Amino acid sequence: MEPARNPPVEAHDVNDVHEALECAAELLRIHDELRAQAEEYEETAGEPGAALPPDPKLRAQNLEEIRSLLEPLHPADVAYILEALPREQRLVVWDLVKADRDGEILLEVSDAVRETLIEYMDDHELVAATGQLDTDEIADLAPDLPREVIEDVFKLLPPEEREQLREAMSYEEDTAGALMDFDMVQIREDVTLEVVLRYLRRLDELPDHTDQLFVVDRAEQLKGLMPVNRLLVADLDAVVGDVMLKDYTQFNVNDDAADVAAAFERYDLVSAPVVDDAGKLTGRMTVNAVVDYTREKTDSEKLSAGGLREDEDIFASVWKSVQNRWSWLALNLITAFAASRVIGVFEGSIAKLVALAALMPIIAGIGGNSGNQTITMIVRALALGQITRQNAKKLFAKELGVSALNGLIWGSVVGLFAFLIYHSWQLSLVMLLAMELNLLLAAFMGVLIPMAMDKLGRDPAVGSSVMITAITDSGGFFIFLGLATLFLV
Numbered sequence: 001m002e003p004a005r006n007p008p009v010e011a012h013d014v015n016d017v018h019e020a021l022e023c024a025a026e027l028l029r030i031h032d033e034l035r036a037q038a039e040e041y042e043e044t045a046g047e048p049g050a051a052l053p054p055d056p057k058l059r060a061q062n063l064e065e066i067r068s069l070l071e072p073l074h075p076a077d078v079a080y081i082l083e084a085l086p087r088e089q090r091l092v093v094w095d096l097v098k099a100d101r102d103g104e105i106l107l108e109v110s111d112a113v114r115e116t117l118i119e120y121m122d123d124h125e126l127v128a129a130t131g132q133l134d135t136d137e138i139a140d141l142a143p144d145l146p147r148e149v150i151e152d153v154f155k156l157l158p159p160e161e162r163e164q165l166r167e168a169m170s171y172e173e174d175t176a177g178a179l180m181d182f183d184m185v186q187i188r189e190d191v192t193l194e195v196v197l198r199y200l201r202r203l204d205e206l207p208d209h210t211d212q213l214f215v216v217d218r219a220e221q222l223k224g225l226m227p228v229n230r231l232l233v234a235d236l237d238a239v240v241g242d243v244m245l246k247d248y249t250q251f252n253v254n255d256d257a258a259d260v261a262a263a264f265e266r267y268d269l270v271s272a273p274v275v276d277d278a279g280k281l282t283g284r285m286t287v288n289a290v291v292d293y294t295r296e297k298t299d300s301e302k303l304s305a306g307g308l309r310e311d312e313d314i315f316a317s318v319w320k321s322v323q324n325r326w327s328w329l330a331l332n333l334i335t336a337f338a339a340s341r342v343i344g345v346f347e348g349s350i351a352k353l354v355a356l357a358a359l360m361p362i363i364a365g366i367g368g369n370s371g372n373q374t375i376t377m378i379v380r381a382l383a384l385g386q387i388t389r390q391n392a393k394k395l396f397a398k399e400l401g402v403s404a405l406n407g408l409i410w411g412s413v414v415g416l417f418a419f420l421i422y423h424s425w426q427l428s429l430v431m432l433l434a435m436e437l438n439l440l441l442a443a444f445m446g447v448l449i450p451m452a453m454d455k456l457g458r459d460p461a462v463g464s465s466v467m468i469t470a471i472t473d474s475g476g477f478f479i480f481l482g483l484a485t486l487f488l489v
Contacts, residue, residue, distance in 0.1 A: 179260070180274040230243060
């Protein structure tokens, strides 16, 4: 039997990554101490009682220990360590990373950290790092690279890869074309399986996530798929066209990436062909690209829900962090002023019945939580494509029904609570009615806001929670204080 050409796969334990980070942090602490000693020596040299210089061997040994720690780590693990370090220590580690791994690590780090690393590198280093990557990976980095670097990379690529890169960069973000790669195995339908196997053995290695081969004609029109497991067990004399799959999932280069990700999850795909409008095989989509896209979208939605405009380096400057966070804080301030003015309208009622001031936050708080629950459900349904024009009315009715029942249940609870404390059945009734009405308002707006934003082509997850909180706060105060003014004051 022919010996294996590839080395055994190395396991990556998440605990090892955390231990590597702890070890790197300790080594960098020692590095900072040695550097501080060297700087102190330079400042006090020649003065009485001057500091002693650190042993150069210790500094060299310290750097070598850090380099040895990084050497066996996967690029994603090195990226994890870089993201967890302050900027100065991050750059020390970056200098110690082998140059032939720069490109892979730049792909793995977050956008914010990538920006700091690219700023630190000169054009020559960037061209060398980018030149190590496949064309689809270069296209991923291209938006962050200086124009001169991209031009130099284009000059270094062979004509075929240059054309692939130009094509990859032409597709809009969040489309199948922007996520696909060009590394795939194509075969003809009129050859035997034995010929296919001989062809595969001549390759150095198969592209990652190769679970099927792509059958094309001489014009590169996609004709079918040949699963690797079927190739291995079928008769070697059989012709590809007789064995290949003719019923399969494919994507167009302009398909929305979210729809592609949903299809991968629905059909448990590992890879799938991507074709142009003429049916020509252009590239392939792989599960790792889909997972990366899904993770990035999830992270982006979490940041947006928290009022952050973009991915933020945790060790970014104070000013840059303030710039990233100010917009939603400003909007929150405006909505808080609006809510305060609603309360101001009923100052007279509150002065006559002080209990209103203690009880009104309950109505607003429960309404906000209920509205956010509704928004979460609607945003998820929109992301999965489950809401249609036909079922939208039923969805509105269902959410209103849920809120009506919740309003009755929890309105009764807070009404009883108010009666036990203030011994007023009228106040209890106002609490029940206010809770019911505010939860109905929360449900109505919780469905309307994300669906309206989706209709306008905006991300329904961005800002919806801020808007619903503002509406339920102001609306809750107005409803509760209005009812109290009518029936109690």
